[in-house]
Amino acid sequence: MTEKVLASWKDGRVRQAILDFVHAATTPGAAFVDVADRIATFDNDGTLWVEQPLPPQFDFVFRIWEAEARTDPSLAARQPYKALIERDQAFFEGLAAQEPQVVSTLLEAFARSWAGTTPEEFEAQVREWMRTAKQPKLDVPYLELVYRPMLELFDLLRENRFRVFVCSGGGRDFMRVFAEETWGIPKENVIGSAAAYTYADGRLVRSHELLGDLNLGAGKPENIFAHTGRLPVLAGGNADVDIEMLRSARFALLVDHDDEQREFAYTKGAEASLAMAAELGWTVVSMKNDWTTVF
Known part of the structure; x- marks a missing residue:
């Protein structure tokens, strides 16, 4: 028996919206997206793993x-x-x-x-x-706190020839350490705030300078375009610093942290993005109501 697609997502409006978008983007018709343009980008902290009490x-x-x-x-x-x-x-x-x-x-x-x-x-x-290190509230290593539903979404997108990128305000080199083993994406598909490097005497070393600006707000679509030559057709985030990236995509997915029992419940830092989602019709994911399993 074939394993259910998006198995940790409850049947309902949100799961169906994702499936409908992927189907439309990969089926000849008005909404079809060429394979070369199938770029999906996701924030990390709060979108792919726990970000409380701090990233x-x-x-x-x-x-x-x-x-x-x-x-x-x-x-x-x-x-x-x-x-x-x-x-x-x-x-x-x-x-x-x-x-x-x-x-x-x-x-x-x-x-x-x-x-x-x-x-x-x-x-x-x-x-x-x-x-x-362990997360203070949940008392498990941080890499055990990656959201299973989002990894299932990665699988669905890759199966449909989307290229998946993580685009975070966090450190690019920090995320690259675990990108391949945790998310199943290559290091070169990680976009984040990064130091510049210099190469001399056979060694690559970190410099004192930041490579460009912090990868927050408008910096996200700017860096996505600089990295890929394209803007995303699908983007996922959870906070106000993701608004510009979400607005740049055809399909925007906003994760709402409303599950105090299994994770955390908060809207701080996401007030503007939740308001924008209501205004523009973004797909809002309720962790409490849309995910059968969180981790």
Whole structure:
């Protein structure tokens, strides 16, 4: 017996909307999409895995910065180390709001920690984090908190000759470490905020500079086009920083976190995107009502 398509999605309006779009895009007719143009892009944090109480990459970064502050106590008076030690949540929320001073301070700290390192050195740190870190509420490793329904959607799209990309404000090189084994997509299909690299004396090393802008808001469709030469026909997100990417696609999928029992229930940072979904007719996924299984 053939396994059911989108098996973790409840039968209903949302599941059917996805199936209808894929069928129309791959069947000769007015809505047909050439194979070359079948680009699907998805945000990561909150769209593919848990993002509360903070995106998992912050857990990784904070552990590094805490270790640096213990080694060099003078860092405790400087941002972002000060905010980390004082558990100043508002400071880090300024990144999602793209507050220039917060963004600049965090980028300086990233450069301080990783400029001059090789991709292999950075990957080793990420893999150690993957091996040891657990999500605080659910008490399991972060890679066990990828949403099964979204992986099933990836499978459906690939079976229909869509190319799937992850497009996140998070670090490109961080996500690339687990992209192939977790999402089943190649590293080159990861689009994210990234440091520039330099190659000299036979070594590739991270520089102090950011490659372009942060991959948030308008930066998402801009970077998707720069990476693929096309805009997506299908896009999935969950937050206000995904609006521009969702608007650039023919079919927009917005994940609504409304399941306190199995995951989290919140709308903070998604108020504008939920309003836009109602205005433009995007397909809104209720984690509580549309998914039989979350992880």
